[in-house]
Amino acid sequence: MIPITSSALYLDGITVSFDGFRALNSLSLTMDHGELRAVIGPNGAGKSTMMDVITGKTRPDTGTALFLGQHDLTTLDEATIANLGIGRKFQKPSVIETLSVFENLELALNGRRSPWAAVWHQLSPADLDRIEETLSRVGLDGMGDSRAGLLSHGQKQWLEIGMLLLQSPQVLLVDEPAAGMTDAETQKTADLLRSLAGEHTVIVVEHDMDFVAALACKVTVLHEGRVLAEGSLRQVSANPEVIDVYLGR
Ligand SMILES: Nc1ncnc2c1ncn2[C@@H]1O[C@H](COP(=O)(O)OP(=O)(O)OP(=O)(O)O)[C@@H](O)[C@H]1O
Ligand SMILES: [Mg+2]
Structure with missing residues (x-):
């Protein structure tokens, strides 16, 4: 076209x-x-x-x-x-409230893999960097290990924006x-x-x-x-x- x-x-x-x-x-x-x-x-x-x-x-x-x-x-x-x-x-x-903030981002990054492949997929150093960068970008630095269900309403929204960003x-x-x-x-x-x-x-x-x-x-x-x-x-x-x-x- x-x-x-x-x-x-x-x-x-x-x-x-x-x-x-x-x-x-x-x-x-x-x-x-x-x-x-x-x-x-x-x-x-x-x-x-x-x-x-x-x-x-x-x-x-x-x-x-x-x-x-x-x-x-x-x-x-x-x-x-x-x-x-x-x-x-x-x-x-x-x-996903039962997963950590980091795990939610990891799943988003692996979005195109099947859920099991995503869970067992070894993150590359570049993947890790991207997740850390995204955490900081959406204002959740240092919160990777927190359980997503315990975040405030605002923090959940930012996590969701982070998950979206990982899909570029x-x-x-x-x-x-x-x-x-x-x-x-x-x-x-x-x-x-x-x-x-x-x-x-x-x-x-x-x-x-x-x-x-x-x-x-x-x-x-x-x-x-x-x-x-x-x-x-x-x-x-x-x-x-x-x-x-x-x-x-
Ligand atoms: N699937 C649907 N079937 C029938 N009517 C629909 C459907 N989706 C939306 N509408 C109607 O179309 C109109 C526009 O709806 P829309 O949800 O786009 O509005 P909106 O601007 O997002 O409103 P709000 O600020 O309340 O979210 C509304 O009158 C709504 O009832
Ligand atoms: Mg609307």
Whole structure:
């Protein structure tokens, strides 16, 4: 296929209907390489559905969805898209609570091996370095031996982001990471996501406006399945339509 865009992600005219109801209604969104973007909007605006389309969980009725200008995301299955380098973090952490932090990261690194092969696989010095580096990156230095189940809610979210990073995704989709976090954890999460931008293309869906402010990035406001406004948080916050449907509530 001849690339029609050099963007990391290119969505155009994406429509998704559920029994006649349009969850996405001609949605268009473009992400540059290494960009960090916050996506906000009222409940039911289509934010999670947009992530479902990007990850191949939901097929749009119409529209274009390209990864790196060449992979047609509307025709690929979820596993293929994940292997191409699009990773997603759901709101609920999926760490294995009975394993240590280190073991969870080890499993993520070995993601493509069978569980038994992963357990018995001897880590190379390079693997060990990557895990240590990831621990420090997500703010869990020295906590490798801790049981994952004993981590705070925020620490579990960071472990999960670490597990995602070990799969080296080019694009990271993060749905409501700050939900349920303390103010300090929220701030640390914003710092972490900001540090990932540049190297990764990151889309963050969130309702917490203090968190979105801390991300200090371009904001896309979704409403009724389409883009209502785009710009800095300051710009979209001053938009009367955005105030009317979302921020003023
Ligand atoms: N599988 C489905 N079947 C039917 N309707 C669905 C399905 N998935 C989503 N919807 C509907 O599509 C609309 C968009 O939902 P979506 O989950 O994308 O919203 P959202 O912006 O993520 O909202 P929230 O902020 O509450 O997470 C909602 O009205 C929802 O009920
Ligand atoms: Mg959602």
